[in-house]
Amino acid sequence: MSSTRSLAGVDEIHAYLIEQLNSALRRPGTFSQGDAALWMLVNHLLFVECQPEVWAEEQRSWASRGSGSSTGLGGMFGELMPGGNDQDCVASVYTEFAHRRGWLRPDRLLAADEHHALRARVRQWARTDRSWADVLSEFGPPSILCGGDSPLYSKTLGYLGEDPEEPMVFFHLWNGSTTAAGSTWHELDEPVLLAVRFADALFDEAFTFTPEGQRRRPEPGSLCG
DSSP: OOOOOOOOOHHHHHHHHHHHHHHHHHOHHHHOSTTHHHHHHHHHHHHHTTOTHHHHHHHHHHHHHTOOOTTHHHHHHHTTSTTTTOHHHHHHHHHHHHHHHTOOOOSOOBOHHHHHHHHHHHHHHTTSOOBHHHHHHHHOSOSEEETOSOTTSOEEEEEOBSSTTSOOEEEEEESSOOOSTTOOTTOSSSOEEEEEEETTSOHHHHEEEOHHHHHHOOOTTOOOO
């Protein structure tokens, strides 16, 4: 007598993939090296939604925004900040895409006026050196934290408002987590802010670097881990 097994339905598979994607965005390092897990989950979701062509469109969008490095998003970040291809930086760009697709499950939405005020003043605010604690004190808990909450590791905080048309704002924080020769890992008590980035903008216009971020920027042609 043969046994039968029930299979998950399309809606269940879709919900499961969204749950896994949200977990991977928050802790990309526990899922894979690089962006392999994020890429796979996005591809599976688009397959379930019968829109596989959207991924090629998104990659063209990244290229048009300035991610022209042969090593992709990681390479682009690596040219801008130490340890710049840390997975949380790359995960933040996937977070933008997940938000536009309606897949992102934010931990918090900022009220419209709160998000507007953040966007209006954050570039000037970031022209002074800031820490992780400073970001939380000034703007509150993020909508999404990419990279985990340990102070020993770099991370990216993303802030999202109630209006889905308004861009996310990301804070890229660093704590010496680079494999570059001569670097000191975990050299700080808590991560420091290197740059603020506005989502969906041209990459060379999206970043505002703190003084520390400017000091830490890699030399042209140097390798960043």
